[in-house]
Amino acid sequence: MSLPYVILGFLQYAPATGYDLKKTFDVTVRHFWPADQSHIYRALAELVERDAVRVEEIPQSGRPNRKLYHITERGRQELISWLRQPAAVSRVRNTALVHVFFAGNLKDADVLTLLEAYENGLREELACYRRIPDMLHDVAPFRPSKRESFFWMLTLEYGIVLVEAQLAWVRGVRKRIQAKQYVSTVEDLPEEGKAVREKKRRGR
Amino acid sequence: MSLPYVILGFLQYAPATGYDLKKTFDVTVRHFWPADQSHIYRALAELVERDAVRVEEIPQSGRPNRKLYHITERGRQELISWLRQPAAVSRVRNTALVHVFFAGNLKDADVLTLLEAYENGLREELACYRRIPDMLHDVAPFRPSKRESFFWMLTLEYGIVLVEAQLAWVRGVRKRIQAKQYVSTVEDLPEEGKAVREKKRRGR
DNA sequence: TGCATATATAAGCATTTTCCTTTATATGAT
DNA sequence: ATCATATAAAGGAAAATGCTTATATATGCA
Incomplete structure (x- = not known):
C-alpha cells in the first residue's frame, strides 16, 4: 500500500495536518492514488505508532486542535527505502x-x-x-x-x-x-x- | 462489482463449474478483471441465492462432486440490464x-x-x-x-x-x-x- | 437572514479484495 | 518411487477501500 508513503513524501517538504494533506492529495496524486479523509487520518495514526511521524498539537478555540504532523528521521529512511523497491505491476479492474x-x-x-x-x-x-x-x-x-x-x-x-x-x-x-x-x-x-x-x- | 456479471456472461454459452470458470477467466478477462478461485466460488454462491444460476450436482468418486452451474432466465435478464447501464470511470491506483x-x-x-x-x-x-x-x-x-x-x-x-x-x-x-x-x-x-x-x- | 463553504478531526460500518489453508485423488513426469 | 500438477470446492482472516455521520465555528454570499 502506497498511502503512508505518499504522506511521508509530502511531510518531507513541510509538516502538515490531515486536513492539509487531503487538500494536497486532491491536486497532486489523485489521478493515480486517490484517498479520502478517513484513509489519511487512519494512515497518520499508524505512522505515529511506528514513529515515522510525530504530532505537535496546536490548541485552537472553537474547532478541534490542529495536529501538525512532522516526519521523523525514521520516516525519512522508511520512505527512501520504499522508493527504491521496484513496484509490482498494478492490476487494473475496468x-x-x-x-x-x-x-x-x-x-x-x-x-x-x-x-x-x-x-x-x-x-x-x-x-x-x-x-x-x-x-x-x-x-x-x-x-x-x-x-x-x-x-x-x-x-x-x-x-x-x-x-x-x-x-x-x-x-x-x-x-x-x-x-x-x-x-x-x-x-x-x-x-x-x-x-x-x-x-x-x-x-x- | 462486475464479477458476478462476468460469470453470468460466460454461463450464457454453456454451463460450467467454478473450476472451469477460473480457467476461462485466466485466458479471457484476466487483464481487466482478474479473479481467483475464492472470488468465483463466493460469487457463484450469491448468484444461486438470487436465482440467477442453478446448480446441477454431478456425483463423482474420489473428489468433490462437480457442481455444474446453469444460467437461469432471471440471470440472463440481470446480465442484459446490467450491460446496458453505462459504467463509471474506474479509478486506478498505480x-x-x-x-x-x-x-x-x-x-x-x-x-x-x-x-x-x-x-x-x-x-x-x-x-x-x-x-x-x-x-x-x-x-x-x-x-x-x-x-x-x-x-x-x-x-x-x-x-x-x-x-x-x-x-x-x-x-x-x-x-x-x-x-x-x-x-x-x-x-x-x-x-x-x-x-x-x-x-x-x-x-x- | 439564512445557507453554503472552509476549517479541523475522527469513529464506525459495509463492502471489496487478497491471500492462505484444507481436503482428496488421479495422472504423468523424473 | 516420489514429486508436481490437474481436478474440485470452500472457509478464514486480514487488508484495503468507500461511504456516512458527528462535532463546532467563522465567514462570505445571496
Whole structure:
C-alpha cells in the first residue's frame, strides 16, 4: 500500500495536518492514488505508532486542535527505502471493458451509446488533468526544484498520454461499429475455430 | 462489482463449474478483471441465492462432486440490464507513479533502475497479451460469431494499445533522464513559483 | 437572514479484495 | 518411487477501500 508513503513524501517538504494533506492529495496524486479523509487520518495514526511521524498539537478555540504532523528521521529512511523497491505491476479492474467483452448481447445502437458515455468520461478526465498545473500553484508550501517539478509533471504526462490512448481506441471502435466492420487490429479468432482446434489436437 | 456479471456472461454459452470458470477467466478477462478461485466460488454462491444460476450436482468418486452451474432466465435478464447501464470511470491506483512522483529523493541512476524494471514488466505484459488469441482456442465451449469475436478482440486491443502507450512514455522518460533534460511535455511549474503566486494574490 | 463553504478531526460500518489453508485423488513426469 | 500438477470446492482472516455521520465555528454570499 502506497498511502503512508505518499504522506511521508509530502511531510518531507513541510509538516502538515490531515486536513492539509487531503487538500494536497486532491491536486497532486489523485489521478493515480486517490484517498479520502478517513484513509489519511487512519494512515497518520499508524505512522505515529511506528514513529515515522510525530504530532505537535496546536490548541485552537472553537474547532478541534490542529495536529501538525512532522516526519521523523525514521520516516525519512522508511520512505527512501520504499522508493527504491521496484513496484509490482498494478492490476487494473475496468468495468467498461467487461461491457465491451459481452457487448455481443446488445444491439449496435446500445453499444454505441455506452461507448459515447465512456468517451465523454474520458474527455472530462482529460480536462481535469489540464487544470492540475494551475491548481498546483495555489497549494501548500512546495517549492520544487526543476528536477522535482519534472517528476511531478511526468505523472501528469502519464495520465494524459494514457487517456489519449484510450480516446483514440474508443473513437476507432465507434467508427468500426458504425461502419459495421467488425474487425480488430488483433488477429481475429478464426470462425472455423472448431476445425482448426481439431487439427491442432490431431497434430499433437 | 462486475464479477458476478462476468460469470453470468460466460454461463450464457454453456454451463460450467467454478473450476472451469477460473480457467476461462485466466485466458479471457484476466487483464481487466482478474479473479481467483475464492472470488468465483463466493460469487457463484450469491448468484444461486438470487436465482440467477442453478446448480446441477454431478456425483463423482474420489473428489468433490462437480457442481455444474446453469444460467437461469432471471440471470440472463440481470446480465442484459446490467450491460446496458453505462459504467463509471474506474479509478486506478498505480504504485509506480507514486515512485515517479517522489523520485526527486533518488539519484538519477536509481530512478533509471526503477524505470527499467517497470519497462520490463510492461514488456512481459505485452507478451502475455500476444499469447491470448492462441490460448482462447484451447479453452471452453465457445464458438463466437464474428461480431462477438470482434468485441472480445477489442478488449485485447485495448490492453495492447494501453501497454504500448505506457512503453512509449517510459522510454521517453528514460531518455530524458539520461540526457539530464528534466523537461516534460506538460507545461512545467514555473521555478519562480513564489513570485508568480504573489503576483496572482495581489491581482485578486 | 439564512445557507453554503472552509476549517479541523475522527469513529464506525459495509463492502471489496487478497491471500492462505484444507481436503482428496488421479495422472504423468523424473 | 516420489514429486508436481490437474481436478474440485470452500472457509478464514486480514487488508484495503468507500461511504456516512458527528462535532463546532467563522465567514462570505445571496
